[in-house]
Amino acid sequence: MSEPRLTNTALYLQRLGFDAPPAPTLENLSRxxxxxxxxxxxxxxxxxxxxxxxxxxxxxxxxxxxxxRGGYCYELNKLFLALLQELGFDARAISGRVVMGQPEGAWTARTHRLSLLTIDDVRYITDVGFGGMVPTAPLLLDSRGEQLTPHEPYRIEQHVDGYTLRANVDGEWRAMYIFDLQRQEDIDFTVGNWYVSTHPGSSFAERLMVARTGEGWRRTLNNGSFAIHRIGEDSERRQVADVSELIELLEREFGIRVPEHAQLKCTLERLIDLTDG
Structure with a gap:
């Protein structure tokens, strides 16, 4: 049974600022x-x-x-991969292990989805679902040097088990996630998604995480802590006062149409007083 295709490619492209399907080039992938x-x-x-x-x-x-709405890696990167394949890019899904914020050398569960592309015999990774540190440009897989993006610089290290993606944050090369090129099928992502969304120890089940990028900035929301990070400047931070302000902020700053849902509202009320460290 073949994978369903996008039903409204034109709308999707319109949301991304394209009036017609762009050619499958590196320049267009970057855009x-x-x-x-x-x-x-x-x-x-x-x-x-x-x-x-x-x-x-x-x-x-x-x-x-x-x-x-938005989503996380299993949603956003699957949608983006479907678009890339529709446009004629040579692309497939791969997976990784998020180690951001973990001790150096940590080995976590395989719970991140991203994509591998080949353009003119050159391999790249692309990722639109990595929260507040999502790379905003495709990255050369087989280069070990610093790679500039519209936001932070990144680099990819190769090791015996695959690759580690690092970002330069405040002058420090911090590990984001470990990944390899092993073939992945829907069942692999079903298992990872189930773990991420239901396991009581999953951060996705115990705190609010929202992020969006723009020209020279990133916006993040962790529980009730809202921040605007501007490249090369100090971050602006403030605490959200109540759930009404939180919902208004989600709509205004992140463009999210918050669903009317009683349990969600109760959960947000509980989380709003928890300050993300």
Whole structure:
């Protein structure tokens, strides 16, 4: 049985600023990735509502393109990969282990989805679903040097088990995630998504995480802590006072149409007083 295709490619491209399908070039991939991280926010409201996170393509397309929502890696990167393949890019899904914030050398569960592309025999990774540190440009897989993006510089280290993606944050090369090129099927992502969205120890089940990029800035929301990070400047931070302000901020700063959901509202009220360290 073949994978469902996008049902509204024109709308998707329009949201990304394209009036017609762009050619499958590196330049257009760079535009698509940068615009995607600005147009479609990273968010985990569905998990916090207690509802299942559906990662079949029709459900993701409905949620992100029609319901005014964003999503996390299993949603955003699946949707983006479907678009890239529709446009003629040679692309496939791969997976990784998030180690951001972990001790150096940590080995975590395989719970991140991203994509591998080949353009003119050169390999790249592309990722539009990595929260507040999402790369905003495709990255050369087989280069070990510093790679500039519209936001932070990144670099990819190769080791015996695969690769480590690092970002330069405040002058320090911090590990983001470990990944390899092993073939992945829908069942692999189903297992990872189930763990991320339901396991009581998953950060996605215990705190609000929202992010969006723009020209020279990143916006993040961790529980009730809202921040605007401007490249080369000090971050602006403030604490959200109550759930009404939180919902208004989600809509104004992140473009999220917050669903009317009793359990979600109760969860947000509980989380709002927890300051993300």
């Amino acid at each position: 698509l990735q940068l615009r995607h991280t600005g147009a479609f926010p990273f968010e985990n409201l569905t998990t916090l509502s207690g509802e299942p996170v559906l990662i079949d393509l029709p459900s993701i397309e409905q949620k992100v393109l029609h319901d005014g």
